[in-house]
Amino acid sequence: MSAEQAYTGGCLCGAVRYRIEEIFDAGYCHCSNCRRSTGGAVGAWAHVKAPHFELTKGEPKSHATTDAGARDFCGECGSTLYFRAADGSFHSVTIGTFDEPCRVRPKIHICIDDGLDWLEIDDELPRYSDNRSPHPDERGV
Template sequence: MTDTMTGGCQCGRVRYAAAIANDEAYVCHCGMCRRATGGISIAFKQVALADVTWTATSPDYYQSSPIARRPFCKVCGTPLGFQFLDGDAMDLTVGSFDDPTRFRPTSHFSIETALPAWMDVSHLPGTRLDEHAPVADRWKKALGKLPD
């Protein structure tokens, strides 16, 4: 079943709606994605270009290589995806969806450049935001509550 899912950048300037037919997503480990996002890898959901509608301001684009460009918001800097210049599909960043919980990773790409120490961090201890007073108190002072 195809659903319409929405997403956008952190500041809300760039928004999209995308027709999503399945929950499959992938993780890219290439050096270009690491540098473009500042992360150790990036999770993407591939969609047909025809299935994406920019509903507010269209994104800005950075041509990150001779073969591809990346949509982003020039105001807040949120990376929104990846698109080959000659393709009919694009990859939207899983984290930019309003509700990314639907997606599940089904594969890795550019595994030869993955950072092995970061491949499985499920064994590490975790802390909830509401349990970390120095940060939680800042949010409460600024917003009167913790962020959503």
């Protein structure tokens, strides 16, 4: 993927900025950890292999949510920026912090049984009750 197609984004206050070379998957997560960390009804995540993710400004703070990994956020404004896998293999970046969030489309719903019952989902995307993201098929975006 060439440089002009790279994705950029950052937190609300601008203290932390990032650049993404390539995204291999994207999806919604309806689990309570995503809900609490983002403050939204659902988490929308772009999955990026660690070598394709680069911080270009600032140093986020980190909260180790589970054994699976940590959630990194801006220590100034609190924006949740990404989940970082404990094994160092990938980052899941909040699509809401992208400069151009419409360039990335979620392809899957996971942890759907933990979702809010007032949230109406009107799409044909596959829905799974478990956490199977990032998907091994690497659907691309």
